[in-house]
Amino acid sequence: MSALTFTARQETAQRVDMSPLVCQLLKDMSVTDIAAIELQNGKRKVRVDELFEISGSDTQDILIKNSYAKLDFIAKDLDGGSMMVQGEVGAYFGMGMKSGELTAEGNVGLYAACEMKNGLLTINGNAGDFLGAALPGNKQGMKGGTVIVKGNVGQRAGDHMRRGIMLIEGCAGDYCGSRMVAGTIAVMGSTGRFLGYAMQRGTLLLWQQPQLSATFNDCGSHTLAFLPILFKSFAKFDSKFAAESAAFNRVQRYGGDMAEKGRAEVLVKL
């Protein structure tokens, strides 16, 4: 069985809610039934086969081709299976994902991996603001799983993040790790202003010295035993983080945000 493939016919003027096209909802459905599903497109409902050419039949292995930045909610609540998107991706990519593997070949929009619960989400391009964050008004963002971003991420990555691991090979925008409750965000590139703003607990693991606010205090340089275990767990990923040369255990530790609980840490590679 080949992957169930949706190839976008042309870019729509309005945004499309792609949430019905997810592995667990399409399970046991025929291609004819899938073609008849109606997607919300702006204020209209449009059949899938109006928007996409459909080929293949494996509903547990979905490929979206010619994707564009108005396709929102791709892989929403994905629970098992594998989904890959070629092209640009709209907002809420992998929102609430529960398990499985999700990959975007291009750039993704706002709120990717927001409130994600488990699984592996890989973004080969850049990610917009609020990666792994909580939806507005909610108190807990990403609660588990792993997010790998090979490009850069926007502002507020990990806002309200509760658990899980976010690996960013590029740079992070302002407010990275803001209001973080717990979890780990690793950034190989530079980070913006207000790093860890109002962060309660959790770890920001950095390769480059950040610009820290006055509410993060220097706790000195240390060799931490958990880091080799953490890096060993990255070995299985297709990422720069998997390289043995990426691993280290000697860090400068900053504790903060002292304006909040002050139990979070920023670890900077020495």
Place this chain on the structure above:
Amino acid sequence: MIINGVSIDETFAEAFPMKATRAIITAQNEKWAMISAQAMTGFATSVIACGCEAGIERVLDPSETPDGRPGVSVLIFAMGGKGLAKQLETRAGQCVLTSPTSALFAGIDEGLQIPLGKNLRYFGDGFQIAKKIDGKRYWRVPVMDGEFLTEATTGRVDAVGGGNFLVLAESQPQALAACEAAVVEMKKLPNVIMPFPGGVVRSGSKVGSKYPALGASTNDAFCPTLKGVTKTDLSPEIESVMEIVIDGLTKEDIDKAMRVGIQAVCDLGAEKGIKRISAGNYGGKLGPFHFHLQEIMA
């Protein structure tokens, strides 16, 4: 059955079901991992008064440990799950948490999960940090030498305790030399410990006593100084008897350890003063696991 002049008694060792777990201790170097492991497994020769039976299983190469540092694996056995959990936590807290540069990890993933560092984290007074890595929860507890890293839980499995054999020799030095040789070979095997000092016990016991308060007392039938005054099990030339007790994760592990140990004793043979191999049992009424010496050595 006679092996190299050593008579193997037609009897059996009687063993009991126990609960067990394995913990892995790592440190900056093998010396400090071993110091911590020795402390954790100290005063753990017999459940009769120690609460558990524990011992060092083996030294681990850095490539075998979770954090890539030198390590030591220890096995802990107790009669029940609650007792095991209590002993594990107490010993981890007093002997590993306190030991410089140490870290503590689960050595068994399967089975019921019991607290390893799950409650020790409170020593961190709120400064402790949890990390969930590859589905396992770790605690980082700030301590004066840096951080104590511990896995939250370890697996508890059903196990077997009390496998044993007795070495009957013409002299005390010969009995001890034979037991030492046996323990050296048995320590090469995984999943077993010999919990008594140096792996050898010289005070084997029988069930009961003339004193009502005591549940066990000296095994007078095997005491060489009592040959003339009690219903002895010793022939005139036997001057010393020593016992090796084995706890293992499975019956097969104990089978193998007994075979290797008895073989090592028999390799010394009658020439070195070893006359008989026997075993301790309670008539088969108390323990469900029976290790028949002649079957094991067949």
